[in-house]
Amino acid sequence: MAVVEVATGSLGSLWPAIPGIMLLTLLGSAVMPFLRAGRAEEQAERQRLADLEQAARHQNLAAIDAMSGGEFERFIAGLCHRDGFVVQQHNGGAGDLGADVVADAPDGRRIVIQCKRYKPGNPVPSPDIQRFLGTARTIHEADVPVFVTTAWRFTKQSRELGASQQVILIDRDLLSHWNNGISLDKYLPTALPEVGR
Incomplete structure (x- = not known):
């Protein structure tokens, strides 16, 4: 009886939310590595584009250096x-x-x-x-x-x-x-x- 009272007492109002909270926690744990990987890929892509831009600038500068x-x-x-x-x-x-x-x-x-x-x-x-x-x-x-x-x-x-x-x-x-x-x-x-x- 005491267990039932505890379940319907202070925890009773939270009980419907507990499975949802547990599910969100599990999903968050599962999704975090993908989010980190996505950020790392995004950062790598930004660096790649910056490197390409710098290479293009250097190529253009070589043409300028050749001018009289x-x-x-x-x-x-x-x-x-x-x-x-x-x-x-x-x-x-x-x-x-x-x-x-x-x-x-x-x-x-x-x-x-x-x-x-x-x-x-x-x-x-x-x-x-x-x-x-x-x-x-x-x-x-x-x-x-x-x-x-x-x-x-x-x-x-x-x-x-x-x-x-x-x-x-x-x-x-x-x-x-x-x-x-x-x-x-x-x-x-x-x-x-x-x-x-």
């Missing part, structure tokens, strides 16, 4: 045009005074771009940024100066100078993203810089 200086400048002008910029000049070389590409952004800002091909392992030194800054705003009236390179990185001094003077520095990695469809607008500041104005 003039071809590289025309290539950068083409990327600007693709992104809706109106290219005013794209013939750098001797006497260009640091402006290989000059373009007007869709919002009207004047973009002056210095294009420098370096071996990927050679960082861009600070004097190159200094020379570009000497003419970008004063002679070419840049609202936004942009320095594009095939090098993997800028030196610490170059990065600090670029940041202090609001120069957009586009290294090899950013160049590959730009080449693969990211618009130049994504790299530009949203407001007109006050430096040199």
Whole structure:
């Protein structure tokens, strides 16, 4: 009788739910390995796609590395045009005074771009940024100066100078993203810089 009272007493109200709870616990235990396997497969697939994207970027960069200086400048002008910029000049070389590409952004800002091909392992030194800054705003009236390179990185001094003077520095990695469809607008500041104005 005591067992019946216990069953119909405090446990009696839970009794109908107990088999359901036990079933859910068993199902959860059985399903968890599949969920973990699914997450592992999903993570492996994400990694595979990232590896493919990186391989494609490196392949595209190899084609860029094979360009001459003039071809590289025309290539950068083409990327600007693709992104809706109106290219005013794209013939750098001797006497260009640091402006290989000059373009007007869709919002009207004047973009002056210095294009420098370096071996990927050679960082861009600070004097190159200094020379570009000497003419970008004063002679070419840049609202936004942009320095594009095939090098993997800028030196610490170059990065600090670029940041202090609001120069957009586009290294090899950013160049590959730009080449693969990211618009130049994504790299530009949203407001007109006050430096040199």
